[in-house]
Amino acid sequence: MKTKILLFLLTIATLGACKKETRPTIKEVKTTETKSQWETHLEHSVFSFKEAAIEKSCVLFNDEIEGLVNGINAAFIEQCKEQIASLDSAGIKTSGKYELFISDTVYMASDRYISVLVEAYEYFGGANGNTNYYALNYDIKNNKFITHNDLLDHNKSQEINALLKTYLKDPDHCYTFENPRLDICSAINFTPNSLEFTYGKYILGPGACNNIYSLEKTQWNGENSSSIIFLKKKQSKV
Numbered sequence: 001m002k003t004k005i006l007l008f009l010l011t012i013a014t015l016g017a018c019k020k021e022t023r024p025t026i027k028e029v030k031t032t033e034t035k036s037q038w039e040t041h042l043e044h045s046v047f048s049f050k051e052a053a054i055e056k057s058c059v060l061f062n063d064e065i066e067g068l069v070n071g072i073n074a075a076f077i078e079q080c081k082e083q084i085a086s087l088d089s090a091g092i093k094t095s096g097k098y099e100l101f102i103s104d105t106v107y108m109a110s111d112r113y114i115s116v117l118v119e120a121y122e123y124f125g126g127a128n129g130n131t132n133y134y135a136l137n138y139d140i141k142n143n144k145f146i147t148h149n150d151l152l153d154h155n156k157s158q159e160i161n162a163l164l165k166t167y168l169k170d171p172d173h174c175y176t177f178e179n180p181r182l183d184i185c186s187a188i189n190f191t192p193n194s195l196e197f198t199y200g201k202y203i204l205g206p207g208a209c210n211n212i213y214s215l216e217k218t219q220w221n222g223e224n225s226s227s228i229i230f231l232k233k234k235q236s237k238v
């Protein structure tokens with residue numbers, strides 16, 4: 001799984017003035033481990049800036065994404081050992097290897113915000129594996145991770161769900177299980193001009209369907225907001 005890097009420039013009005021934005025250097029770190037009964041393939045992005053103050057804040061984000069990847073990997077290996085021991089005690093031999101693939105997508109990286117989606121695919125045998133998604137959104141200036149509640153006013157979930165139903169297109173008619181809703185979304189990321197909603201496989205429809213959908217900035221009443229953090233409670237409308 002190749003790391004997909006989607007870099008965007010964010011123009012933010014600060015006290016009426018335009019500030020030239022700095023983009024980071026992004027390094028892709030890859031680690032592969034192969035054992036007799038399992039293998040892991042880990043990829044994640046590391047961000048760095050020349051400016052000392054920004055770099056100091058960025059280290060916090062790098063530590064977080066590394067900790068997330070390492071934690072998923074450790075839990076996977078522990079589960080492998082437990083499952084192998086359980087099968088051995090029952091006199092059952094494992095067929096094939098267990099697998100873990102971790103990769104990320106960088107939706108935004110500037111000197112103001114970083115937004116990354118981490119995807120972890122685990123296979124423990126059977127017909128299909130399982131994929132989990134993790135959104136890491138970060139405000140560099142304020143050294144703060146941005147939660148779903150920071151991005152969206154959950155008190156207006158009905159209005160948000162109406163937007164999702166209206167604007168998240170389904171040309172292949174994949175929404176056979178559920179309509180897209182906020183409460184069943186696995187991860188939310190952002191670009192300068194959109195929110196990216198990721199749903200787990202088999203949540204909205206069959207596994208072959210697309211599971212990442214964009215809600216463009218022009219599709220909500222946030223044109224007057226100079227920041228990507230748009231559906232805040234300070235705004236009167238979604």
